[in-house]
Amino acid sequence: MRYSIFSLLAQAATGHRGWPPMWRNPEPRRAYEAIVVGGGGHGLATAYYLARKHGLTDVAVLEKGWIGGGNVGRNTTIIRSNYLLPGNIPFYEHSLKLWEGLERDINYNAMVSQRGVLNLFHSDAQRDAFVRRGNAMRVHGVDAVLLDARELRRLAPFLEMDDARFPIRGALLQPRGGTVRHDAVAWGYARAADRLGVDVIQNCEVTGIRVERGAVTGVESSRGFIAARRVGLACAGHSSRVAAMAGLRLPIESHVLQAFVSEAIKPLIPGVITYGAGHFYVSQSDKGGLVFGGDIDGYNSYAQRGNLATVEDVVEGGLAMMPSLGRLRLLRSWGGVMDMSMDGSPIIDRTEVEGLYLNAGWCYGGFKATPASGWCFAHLLATGGSHPLAAAYRLDRFLSGELIDEKGQGPHPNRH
Amino acid sequence: MRIPCPICGPRGHEEFVCHGEAGGARPAADSAVAPDAVDAMRAFHDYVYLRANPLGTQRELWYHAAGCECWLLVERDTRNHAIGAVRALRPPADGEAGGAP
Ligand SMILES: Cc1cc2nc3c(=O)[nH]c(=O)nc-3n(C[C@H](O)[C@H](O)[C@H](O)COP(=O)(O)OP(=O)(O)OC[C@H]3O[C@@H](n4cnc5c(N)ncnc54)[C@H](O)[C@@H]3O)c2cc1C
Numbered sequence: 002m003r004y005s006i007f008s009l010l011a012q013a014a015t016g017h018r019g020w021p022p023m024w025r026n027p028e029p030r031r032a033y034e035a036i037v038v039g040g041g042g043h044g045l046a047t048a049y050y051l052a053r054k055h056g057l058t059d060v061a062v063l064e065k066g067w068i069g070g071g072n073v074g075r076n077t078t079i080i081r082s083n084y085l086l087p088g089n090i091p092f093y094e095h096s097l098k099l100w101e102g103l104e105r106d107i108n109y110n111a112m113v114s115q116r117g118v119l120n121l122f123h124s125d126a127q128r129d130a131f132v133r134r135g136n137a138m139r140v141h142g143v144d145a146v147l148l149d150a151r152e153l154r155r156l157a158p159f160l161e162m163d164d165a166r167f168p169i170r171g172a173l174l175q176p177r178g179g180t181v182r183h184d185a186v187a188w189g190y191a192r193a194a195d196r197l198g199v200d201v202i203q204n205c206e207v208t209g210i211r212v213e214r215g216a217v218t219g220v221e222s223s224r225g226f227i228a229a230r231r232v233g234l235a236c237a238g239h240s241s242r243v244a245a246m247a248g249l250r251l252p253i254e255s256h257v258l259q260a261f262v263s264e265a266i267k268p269l270i271p272g273v274i275t276y277g278a279g280h281f282y283v284s285q286s287d288k289g290g291l292v293f294g295g296d297i298d299g300y301n302s303y304a305q306r307g308n309l310a311t312v313e314d315v316v317e318g319g320l321a322m323m324p325s326l327g328r329l330r331l332l333r334s335w336g337g338v339m340d341m342s343m344d345g346s347p348i349i350d351r352t353e354v355e356g357l358y359l360n361a362g363w364c365y366g367g368f369k370a371t372p373a374s375g376w377c378f379a380h381l382l383a384t385g386g387s388h389p390l391a392a393a394y395r396l397d398r399f400l401s402g403e404l405i406d407e408k409g410q411g412p413h414p415n416r417h
Numbered sequence: 418m419r420i421p422c423p424i425c426g427p428r429g430h431e432e433f434v435c436h437g438e439a440g441g442a443r444p445a446a447d448s449a450v451a452p453d454a455v456d457a458m459r460a461f462h463d464y465v466y467l468r469a470n471p472l473g474t475q476r477e478l479w480y481h482a483a484g485c486e487c488w489l490l491v492e493r494d495t496r497n498h499a500i501g502a503v504r505a506l507r508p509p510a511d512g513e514a515g516g517a518p
């Protein structure tokens with residue numbers, strides 16, 4: 002069923018009892034032209050663009066749990082393209098452009114809300130760094146505006162501007178940044194891919210990758226062997242585990258990132274705000290809850306929960322930035338397991354196994370990348386070659402020295 | 418998460434700095450100038466960048482920064498954060514390279 006004002010009115014008139022399921026629940030077939038492992042945002046977007054852009058519809062997405070159960074349903078929903086390095090800016094800007102047309106494209110309301118992303122600065126040095134970043138963005142045709150303290154105070158009067166230790170001096174604003182309803186992205190892509198003929202298969206865990214004479218021939222799964230000569234891995238957080246099934250060792254560690262939501266209040270926060278003197282970011286959901294987060298916990302983890310020391314650290318950052326936060330009660334907190342790569346940047350590349358492709362290493366910033374990641378990974382799976390926008394996201398860059406280290410932290414994933 | 422430091426007793430993990438996966442011998446310092454230097458590149462690449470990233474017990478290095486300043490070898494389960502055996506590593510002797518055991 003195509004969604005429109007007419008389908009909505011018709012359903013409203015009949016008590017919303019006639020909405021069909023958003024996607025089929027197919028049994029896995031014995032073979033596909035291409036298999037995508039992992040039904041998160043990236044895997045589903047990949048399948049969708051494989052079908053829509055490359056006409057490849059004999060495709061299955063295999064998801065071990067349910068659609069939306071991974072990081073795509075756990076993140077803090079921020080989208081932006083305010084990167085600094087050349088390998089990153091065009092890719093993330095393409096992603097933002099895809100977000101801007103996504104809802105029409107997939108006929109699904111993903112609540113894309115370009116309410117602006119503010120990065121606060123607290124010192125002259127930090128201002129200089131943001132001027133440089135803003136200029137790099139503008140050179141690439143990305144929107145960036147530098148706000149002084151007065152302009153910022155008008156936008157966000159609740160900020161603690163005159164803190165003795167970390168006064169707020171201004172902010173770098175990306176007006177086109179914002180938030181997107183994360184679950185809707187997973188559901189919307191799943192439905193759109195399904196409508197084009199892709200099999201979205203839930204409760205199907207990949208347990209092995211079959212390789213014969215250096216080439217992939219299919220995957221073992223909890224629902225039997227499924228053959229395919231092209232297999233794309235998009236298993237955010239579990240990439241090392243799945244790649245190990247084909248004998249690969251990756252430049253990745255799995256870490257846990259926590260997120261928090263407060264009780265709902267009336268509209269307070271205009272967009273997304275990130276603190277510059279600690280790691281803290283906050284936005285307000287349409288339901289009214291403040292959604293916020295900060296640093297990763299800092300040790301390898303496959304547990305989808307973190308520790309209290311990080312909770313304290315995140316909340317301290319928040320209170321320093323806006324003390325009024327202290328009046329709110331915390332409603333929920335949770336964690337997600339992410340691939341932290343060695344330079345903080347992702348990998349979209351072929352592997353040494355023919356026909357086996359890797360989409361991994363998204364760290365804590367892969368939600369915003371979902372459309373472009375799917376776009377470029379589909380290109381790689383369909384053509385066997387890297388998409389120009391993702392040409393820098395090579396697996397061998399750690400050998401060649403062409404790292405993309407936005408934060409300049411070196412091979413310590415817990416510091417990116 | 419509490420780490421039972423053999424020197425200081427059980428302490429909150431926020432007193433420590435996590436240095437990640439232990440193990441993997443550092444390639445010999447002179448391998449970079451060996452005739453098969455490409456392999457040396459790969460050996461260093463594997464040592465610096467690749468990780469086993471196990472689901473389950475991992476041997477890892479923690480530095481007790483806000484305590485005794487010892488490096489500890491900790492066994493920890495990455496599925497549930499349960500901590501197993503912990504032992505302090507001896508400081509490197511004079512002139513000896515430090516690093517992972
Ligand atoms: C708390 C938190 C906050 C975040 N905030 C932001 C943010 O504000 N902005 C932003 O841009 N990014 C953010 N991120 C990062 C972002 O969520 C991830 O980078 C991105 O969602 C990863 O891609 P994905 O959606 O495909 O992952 P997932 O949804 O995790 O998809 C991977 C899927 O693979 C499946 N899988 C794994 N192993 C197997 C197997 N063997 N067989 C079959 N399936 C398997 C998993 O079940 C999972 O569903 C955040 C992450 C977390 C945890």
Ligand SMILES: [Zn+2]
Pocket residue numbers: 422423424425426481484485486487
């Ligand atoms: Zn100690």
